[in-house]
Amino acid sequence: MHTLSDANLLINGTVRPSSNGKSFPNVSPWSGEPIGIAAEATECDVEEAIAAARNAFDLSDWSYNRPLRLQLITKFMDLLVANRDSLVQIARLEAGSAIGAACFAQVDGALNGGKELLECFNKVCWEEDRGVKSEFGFDSERIIVHEPLGVVGAITPWNVPLYVNIGKVIAALLSGCTVILKPAPDTPKMASIMGELAVEAGLPAGVFNVLTSSDPAMVGELLVADPRVNVISFTGSTTVGKRIMEAGAATLKRIFLELGGKSVNIILDDAPDFTMAVMRSIVVFHAGQGCAIPTRLLVPKSRYTEAVEALKMAYAGFADNWGNMDSPEQMMGPVISQKQHDRVLSYIELGKQEGATLLVGGKSRPDKGTGYFIEPTCFVDVDNKMRIAQEEIFGPVLVVIPFEDDEDAIRLANESNYALGGAVTGSKERAMKVAKRISAGAVSVNGGMSITGDLPFGGFKGSGMGREWGVEGIQEFLDTKVIASSV
Known part of the structure; x- marks a missing residue:
């Protein structure tokens, strides 16, 4: 012990x-x-x-x-x-x-x-x-x-x-x-x-x-x-x-x-490796308990089906790669407490009631141990007005929202009370233009490190x-x- x-x-x-x-x-x-x-x-x-x-x-x-x-x-x-x-x-x-x-x-x-x-x-x-x-x-x-x-x-x-x-x-x-x-x-x-x-x-x-x-x-x-x-x-x-x-x-x-944060991750249709960019967006690091972790994934409607299939592959590959306390390569353990465990599960139930489609996960995992384990979870077919898209869940839950074009993506990104972090992936010039119009204190473009000890960190709005x-x-x-x- x-x-x-x-x-x-x-x-x-x-x-x-x-x-x-x-x-x-x-x-x-x-x-x-x-x-x-x-x-x-x-x-x-x-x-x-x-x-x-x-x-x-x-x-x-x-x-x-x-x-x-x-x-x-x-x-x-x-x-x-x-x-x-x-x-x-x-x-x-x-x-x-x-x-x-x-x-x-x-x-x-x-x-x-x-x-x-x-x-x-x-x-x-x-x-x-x-x-x-x-x-x-x-x-x-x-x-x-x-x-x-x-x-x-x-x-x-x-x-x-x-x-x-x-x-x-x-x-x-x-x-x-x-x-x-x-x-x-x-x-x-x-x-x-x-x-x-x-x-x-x-x-x-x-x-x-x-x-x-x-x-x-x-x-x-x-x-x-x-x-x-x-x-x-x-x-x-x-x-x-x-x-x-x-x-x-x-x-x-x-x-x-x-x-709080409800950070956005926008993947444009000209992302150099669209499938890999989508797969890397799954919310698993520290069970999603990070205020700047992007938990809203915005993908183009024209490639939405492709994005959903990429997410299925990503979560399937991660299915057994979490919840082991002694594994040096693992990034995800339990949530912090019984209170947080119950709170996250209540949001998952809310997502179902709101009409979002539960792609993967959604359950408590007592087989992982006697602590507070919730499996990686992803909702698709999410409307940006749903509570699961607007409220901070602080757990391993990703919501996926389609957008029409860059203007629509920017609008969706900024239709939030939170404005802490964000990410944009696409051709550099286009991604930079989108990033500059996102309301957030720190934005990563094509994987750039926007949060380090020598850079100021904080948010706008809520x-x-x-x-x-x-x-x-x-x-x-x-x-x-x-x-x-x-x-």
Whole structure:
């Protein structure tokens, strides 16, 4: 039986249990059984973490000692890289990641992204000379200073926890902010180990804090309501993002939101290898639990039958190539929890009721284990107005929609409340024209990598506001000050 060590809190430089000693089980999606325990943060723990982060920002040199920050955060990232094998094991056991997925986006993508953020640090503009200006009879020398916003509450999801944790925490720390990380209840250890390694790296007390809790809302609500917390950076559902915006208004917080997605994949009729492009579109990576995974496939009506046959071949070839925890080449395991399992199945039933044709899949798979397994699923004959085409399912479910021409494809792509990611495959010039008209924060053309650690990531509309990663991801945590001195 695989197990994980306890997931403890990090508050003011000390890794410890909760103040009342209570804990909650850390349950593996593979088995539905506990694989460890996590500290159950109390309101007193939250208060202590906020006070520690506030003091570290206000009373230490962290916010303005850039060489020290870079040195310590580099050491922090080096320790994360050195503990890669442990991080892979955590991603497998508590996030339900297959080994193939853990070795790519779950862990290696996160570590590579963190290293790229370090490289972006020296590209950030901290101070600008705006020259001398004569006004009202005297001259002023003007500079623009970009300085950290303050205390950041980072609230992260369970799907790719290390990736999102690093994207928020490393960028905010590099900016000079102090951070309180609140992970999802399903993935506490991935945040806890970051706390342990931060102490080992020598980050000053209070600069980075970690609060785990089985309550999905309590810690976040306290962070949002507290005026000592200047920024909330949240990744999760659009519904929760809206609540955070409403609650944060009372203290005029800076709010960054990376929310849901229903990303589109458009395959044009002149795609260099149409059949292969369609086959590669099946939703299987990490059981479809990714906000930017394209789950709406748009194919030309003139080649629709051909596309459906290609999908049948692709899913048939994948039929037994998932759900094995120990297979290093597999990319798909279970969904995260019983709640998510039931939610995905309810959407599959809804698709049938809406009149879509279930091409493959659609069932729970208890034969794969005692955890939360749902087989790869595909609906064809889908209308873009159906709920399965408009709402984020967050499971291994692909919907296939026909289009008449490029204008129709663009219209269908943009008829969505979400605008996070997308993809277009076709002759390059034509595909680029389509890509530029898709409402989305990141669009891949012919397989180009539009999501990497040195590029800004985020969405429009219901997919959120603000950007993570890249230079822009660090700058999100900076404010602008003007200083003018008489000559």
